[in-house]
Amino acid sequence: MMRNYIYRNYTVEYLFDNSSIFSGYGDVSLPAEDFDNIILFYQVDPSKTPDNQIDEIEEIKSKISLITNLITDKRVVILTLSENFQNNWQIKNAEVSDAISKFNNVFLKDLVLRQSNLKVIDINQFFEKQHLDKVDWRFFFTSQMIINPKLAKPFKKWFLSQLDFISLKRKKCIVLDCDNTLWGGVVGEDGVHGVKLGQDYPGNAFKSFQELLLELSSKGVILAVCSKNNIEDVQELWNNNPNNLINDKVLSAYRINWQNKAENIKSIAEELNIGTDSFVFIDDNPIERGLVKEFLPEVTVPDFPEKPYELVNFFWSVYNEYFSTFELSNEDIKKTEQYKENFFRNESKKVFENMDDYLSSLDIVVDIIPANDGNITRLAQMTQKTNQFNLRTQRYTEQDLKAKMDNGGHIFCANVKDKFGDNGITIECIIDENEDEFFLDSYLLSCRILGREIEKITLLSIIKNLTSVSNKPLKAEYIPSKKNIMTKDFLEKVGFVLEKELEDGTKYYNFDPIQNIEIKDYYTINIK
Structure with missing residues (x-):
């Protein structure tokens, strides 16, 4: 507290x-x-x-x-x-x-x-x-x-x-139904041009709702669709109804089928690599809302307005409750595009027989940058928001980070890009230093860049750079939380030696600076 x-x-x-x-x-x-x-x-x-x-x-x-x-x-x-x-x-x-x-x-x-x-x-x-x-x-x-x-x-x-x-804590993703949510009527019955979406009421209310959602996607909120429909009908509307604004060009993921919506939302979360507790589910059907509440209680499910003319007010109540933020960073604004780029990376992976060939094909560039006035807001934001890949889950303000640097701490971030796009600053590393040793205070990254071994090579590159100046030993910890289980064995995979593990799951590690650190040559690492 x-x-x-x-x-x-x-x-x-x-x-x-x-x-x-x-x-x-x-x-x-x-x-x-x-x-x-x-x-x-x-x-x-x-x-x-x-x-x-x-x-x-x-x-x-x-x-x-x-x-x-x-x-x-x-x-x-x-x-x-x-x-x-x-x-x-x-x-x-x-x-x-x-x-x-x-x-x-x-x-x-x-x-x-x-x-x-x-x-x-x-x-x-x-x-x-x-x-x-x-x-x-x-x-x-x-x-x-x-x-x-x-x-x-x-x-x-x-x-x-x-x-x-x-503190920049907000939900990450809105999952939307289609019929009677993004437009009035049922596209499979009313047809592409028969649904209510346009200049006259109630179509103008649905159009205004879509305009607000489209603008929200440009503010770093991920849009996804989960709809019980024939995908061909929805795609035809996307392609041929000029009043429709929310389509596969702006969505980061979609599930349009006749399957259970709770299972579809879990599938979207896995594809986007974010927790379902970051989702807000919007659906006009109270039965579908109730099902998601029952099977995914961590998903936020607001009541849908009874009348279309209430949609704009509904949008702002949802925004103010779950998505409002004090300040947006450049990484927030680019986030939606980056999740769409991940879709193309995953599709590209399917044509390669082994991981090395796939990673080599991506032309991955990692720029490792010390903390400065230009990125300190983003770094404080990451400590506040990152939960899944976060070794110790320490929360810091800008002032806390500046105090660490004033006391001799080393704070780095990494900008990751490849042939599909620029992910922006998605990795943060904080290493404290005293007379005898280094201590890995924090290591965290956005889950949208997992799967390319970037989390390994970035940490190893930072360690190699620091220990090239000093051979002090590097200590580290893993502190378990409700959400960071994916990092439980990460340090062992990087080359840290487990010294002790407590009953609560906390682990203590040591890293020998003399050991050989190998980084594969298909990564381009720039340390500035």
Whole structure:
């Protein structure tokens, strides 16, 4: 559980979990303990005159500037000022409204641009979801509660989801049904041009839904289809209905057959090499939704709207709940294309009789790059999101990684490409160093590049590069989690010697730097 220290100027204890620690009202002294998040929760006094509110906003600016100047090595989360707590003497010159807008949209944005450890959460999004447009004066005056305590539970849920978005934790894939989900009607019965998909209602609602999904795929979310249909009917619609936007050119995987949808979703997960807990399944049929819930409880299955005109609102509720993110990296944006490229790699494998010939044909290039300001966000993101191929499952923020480098640690990432495309930064390696030895703190990679032995040759190349300068021994660990079983024996395969294994499955290893490290010549390895 994350521990939070919260600077505040009102009573907000009821909005956070019991592990949180709170400053005194208006206190700006530094916390004595170490916390995962420093949260700045300042709001304007709704009972004051507009002139006093403007003065208070300037005072809040000063406090935030002081705190953020002092705390540069931890994540600092700043909540915006609520737009609900404002009154103005004049309509023409709405001075309080203007001051709040400038605070939220100018002052805070300037801070974030200057300091990468600062993140902003817009509290007005919460108020909009709760349809809250006024102060509950009874609670404000009796207990100095800025938010009605009846909203404590939804606020906790909302705020935790915002922290997840900041940590870049989100679902990876939407699996979509076709009939009455992507278009109105049944293509096998209504025909390619008879389904509802176009300018008139309800076709315009389905068209808008597809437009949003198409744009979502460009933001790094994987689109897949799982439909009970004749594949020839669906492919004909893909090819001949000009209003259809979601087709095999944008899908990373699809299963169009008459088989059990739970089994089809498991098959899609295996093809994409991601866990089914990263999936959101969208289907208009409650029986199909119930089946997937029953057999794949880890898959998220939202209720489908009853009316097509609700589809756009449904899309945004699903996006905000499961796919929203604080910031997108270039690798996120390219992710959909990379999963489609994997399909062609797998097809290409079928024509080769042995693995060496297949790997040689791919023209694999691995660029190993030290951590820097340009990739540190992506590297922090990988530690937060990568579960399956992750030796120790250590979670780090950008500030944590920078602290490691300041203490002499070595952090590398690898950009992997081949003749089918560029996978981007998909491998991360963190090696701590002291006077006597190296320690492999973290080694993790995206599962979409598994199957080409890249995970082996990249680690060996990094080790070879480090030990060429120093012959210090290299220690390593495997710490089991619920999801990283695929890495259980990885270190033995690379050449590490198992020293000890505990009852809980934790393994301790040693690597002899003197041993010969062989890397096959059909990989091109560039260490920068």
